Amino acid sequence: MSEIPVEEHVPSRPAHRDPNVLRWLGAYASSMLGDNVYYIALSWAAVQAGSPAQAGIVMATSALPRALLMLGGGVIADRLGPRRVVIGSDAVRCAAVLAVAALLFLTSPALWPLAALALVFGTVDAVFMPAVGALPARITTKDQLARVQGMRGLAIRFASVVGAPLGGLGVAVGGAAAAFGLAGLLIAVSVPLLLAVRVRELPADDRTGGQRGTAWRDLKAGLSYIRRHRVLAPLMLAVALGDLGFVGPFNVGLTLLADRRGWGASGMGWVLAGFGAGAGAASLLLTVRGRLPRAGLVAAVTILAGSVAIGALAFVPSLVGAVGVALLVGLLAGLSGAMCGALLQTQADPAYLGRVTAVSSLVSLGLAPLGMPFAAAAIGAWGLGPVYVVSAAVCGLGGVVALGVPGLRRAELPR
Template structure:
């Protein structure tokens, strides 16, 4: 990666990816180490959030517990773009290892503290704030690594494997956290999360990355603010990245509200209960996992940009249908369909972003897309809840589907996205 004064960083464990260009990602030990680190980290995240929620609920009112859980999202959103700058400035491997080490230390330190004291709210808020700030560094860096650890033609397969790991983490993480709480309380759960972060850290240290070319490594020195502005200009002027980021932002705003707070209110309105909502959420996860498995096995989909847009366009009606179908089984069928289509579209979005972004800008580009998916999109939850309270689930799900469909329209209207292809 380019150094602050234009010199090249001697990143450790670099490897010439051209030598291994034809090795499938699922048979590449280097990629599997990164995937294992990502999976361990994702499971650790689930355990950590459950541990934090349990400790907050035990030490304060519901409103105070909600404040603790929301506290970490603020530094994550505010600092996310800065995390992308650091990933490009110092190299994603250094940033991801450093930030993962801090996350591990914070969580294990919290576990140790809870062995000797009750989980005070000030302690939990501090932990949430620090963890959120470090997450803002970790997420862009870990997302920027795939193009540096595998050949371009394997990026879709890597995104499929990443999707499978994320789905598995959602299935495994909460029960593991619950078991840890049952065995030893919040301290035990924080300890389990810290152990998973330690495993992730060890695997990341063993990942080898490919060097940038000489031209990419000799970019002029600049301040962090100038580098951020330069990264935003890189996106804005790019014929594929600019509309693709708009597709990601709009489509995320369209479906995250209905599939999170919206499903809870829909299940309550229809008297489907928590079990009904659970079946619908599981159906969505199953569909998304199937899409990830398809990409992991197939490795490449032709006319990727067009398939991406088609997935969003066909998935939008499934979002609207959730609010109008008569039974849990029918809603689950809609959720499976949307999960499959959204899973394919999301993975192709990630692969196309990593294919078309200049490698020297990849941390900043990843930070922008992550900001929309994990920082800004969740802000639609209270808006969705208030809108359903005012107008009901049907109109709100229909509008959300239209917003999701607008993402497809943006992509189809852009020749760059519409004709975008993945490397062979």
Template sequence: MTDTAIRPAARTESRAAHRDPNVLRWLGAYAASMVGDNVYYLALSWAAVRSGSPAEAGIVVSVSALPRAVLMLGGGVVADRFGPRRVVIGSDTVRCAAVLAVAALLYVAHPGLWPLAALALLFGTVDAVFVPAVGALPARITGPDQLARVQGMRGLANRFASVVGAPLGGLGIAMGGAAAAFGVAGLLIAVSVPLLVSVRMRGLPPAEETGTPGGTGLPGEGASGAAAGEAVAAATLPPAAPVLPGEAVSAVVAVPPAEAHPAGPRTPAAPDAPETAPAPRPADVWHDLRDGLAYLRRHRVLGPLVLAIALGDLGFVGPLNIGLTLLADRRGWGASGMGWVLAGFGVGAGAVSMLLAVRGRLPRAGLITGYACMAGAVAIGALGQVSALPAAVGVALLIGLLAGLSGVLCGALLQTQGDPAYLGRVTSVASLVSLGLAPLSMPFAAAATGAWGPGPVYAVSAVVCALGGAVVLVFPALRRAELPR
């Protein structure tokens, strides 16, 4: 079997994403929704702290993690079955209505913690379908040659949301308390809905239309390929957390078998096609999920790619979230010093996103991803050893550059290597690890830092991140993967 897992850089005639009104409408909707999310998390934290004890507030803020983790894989099935735009529009509509309802309730009464807990639970449930749909949407609004640029633009939107969201939420709280902040969050999320309605979708190429749930997803196979499907494994952190290396996927998966996935170059989809759901099939969610997991396991690029993303996130989340707080306290940098370190990271990650948004692609994407992961791991280990604040800011800037580069390229490879009909399920696996499993490392990182200090913890995290880079370099198909021209 010919190994065509590395998609050749076929030329297309897609309009440059940063000049495409359709992509810009999507970007505006995404940015408004992310700023609204940042304001929402700040308002939720503030309202919970004001309404209960610190322990109760912690439970309220974290309650959304459970439904998000439990339902994430099913959310990928929903995104692929009904189309990512429909799912994102529905999700934002539900989130907007829920946030505005709680804002109104807090304005007229003081109901305590129960509406906040209910809102957080609902947000986590909706996130389980929203996150996979957001990951699957870019491949349906522009050509494969523009997906790297779109990932850079998405990274810039995330940076913008982080910078603007917290001050905007604080202003809302200062002017009218949590009710006003929730109102601001709801209105920002509402802005995304009409913009998303105006986004035009590309139809799936014929080979991918047959690769919908019910087949193996291999081009040229339809529902008759279902017998080959075997079940295998197929990020929103609070706004204060820095972007994860695999944020653009926004995973743990079995190493793919030796058989190549015959994923040749896709036929460019016809632009401006109406979004259509897959052809009617039996409503067997478990079958669809197994089909998507089997597709991911068989793919020679996506399988090791999501494994690399998982290792990067597992090694990154602890030291760059709770670990950074403890490091700043041990070094005597204080809250302002920690803010400078986070700013250095944000500047580095933003610069890489800008580079990809302007340039559009980088050659030898797989190889660069692997080296960036390895170098970024060294920088993470070094951050745990420095004691001077200026040096820490410089190292954080380097981490932002390297982690941002590997994260954007991972997201672009995920988009271009995966068939759009399966991207919801593929994204759900990566998101499950990034948003469901990786945060579980934070309590262990905190406990280990208290027992042994930050140096050993950052060193272990660096080793885990380096393993992610090693996966990229060890698997030939992923190492040689290219982005379309």
């Protein structure tokens, strides 16, 4: 699976009309859809096989290897190339899910194969996520990366909206085994599409990316590269603070808010739907526009405005008002996330993108969720309002960093 040189492939049309990008998008959407069905199947099978506490342990099993191995996964993505790593990751995940589906067809559900599957997924995700983040910069030009971020956001929203009911339908028709089988087939669809994606080779001078010896040396070179970079270093800090302030209110905090307001599970669903609609609108805007000027400033302002909306959510008395605020949060978070993602991809040297994406993913998916138990404990001790305000302040600090660092505030996306 060697990379195919595409120096001649310089798109003269927008990314959403480029067949090469559309093949990648189809592969990504299918893989994400399979992921969503997989999580429904895993949670259902785990509840059927054990107690709620045991099911929770199974669901959390993938988090530890993902967090521990993510930085190493970035090194692998840069060494082997993101396309090759994504193809291999999807192939392994497909095989693992289909193996468990076959096992469940033949036997009754048990916890050990489910825990093993979650462990495999977490381990593979540690290399899959950095490679996924590094791949867009190798299939299109820099001026199209903001549009690609919008397209990727739409794929994520599509997978979230369709994946849950599709997984539920699979469980209803044939149990967890059928749902696992469906997930495996959806992930499998991504492999031939990815094989057809053409990838730009790095220039000869950029291929090493600090890779002169051991993987440990490569990792240190990548971290040093981020630390010295005038845009990437403050960008990582802004992302970390934004995610840390966001995770608590929109996960455990929203559940408690819906319960205390008497909105119930359906009300919480409407609030989440409002957020998803706002985030989807932001992705659609970027897909159509392709580029927003003054990207660094836009990221800073939308983070700050989004933090105010997050804090306000705890003080909105009605469900309709909460849905409206959540829609605003989704729109602002979608814009800031897409701008940060596009800046990350355009500012980083392609040879380092796997490691840069690994650090960003570790911050967002590995470290930020650790704040959820603290948010729950704080809500129990001091109530919803103070915790939402503090969380909003932490999130807002990310915007302050983006606004206060000249290199990041003035950063632009390529034309």
